[in-house]
Amino acid sequence: MNKIQNVQKGFTLIEIMVVVAVIALLGAMIGPTLFNKVQQAEETRVAQDIRAIESALKFYRLDNYRYPTQSQGLSALLSAPSGSEDRWNGPYLESMPVDPWGQNYLYAYPSNNGRDFDVYTLGADQQENGEGADQDWGNWNIK
Secondary structure (H helix, E strand, O other): OOOOOOOOOOOOHHHHHHHHHHHHHHHHHHHHHHHHHHHHHHHHHHHHHHHHHHHHHHHHHHHHOOOOOOOOHHHHHOOOOOOOOOOOOOOOOOOOOEOOOOOEOEEEOOOOOOOOOEEEEOOOOOOOOOOHHHOOEEOOOOO
């Protein structure tokens, strides 16, 4: 009475397909939320960087009686521009922040948006205008 049983262990094709379908559904539900959080984090970082640069520009103005010229740019916050060494009391920033896409922030003086000056980034695409991650962010539209 020696029975030989042929027992196979493993998963059937249907079981594997069900697991793959469940994983795909979870990915479809979680993916957009995850990407939205990444964009939200980029926006928060841009806002914090721009506020820090704005504060440094205001301190620069207190010492020098004016904002840096367009040609001096934001580098005037890190080293004294020629002709203002006697009043310059910086550096006003430890280092110049870069945007989440690895680009330097841009500076416009006088402002093109009804402010004293503009500090902005062109977004991920480095082109004017755009939506989402490609949107331009500046001291005129940050939250």
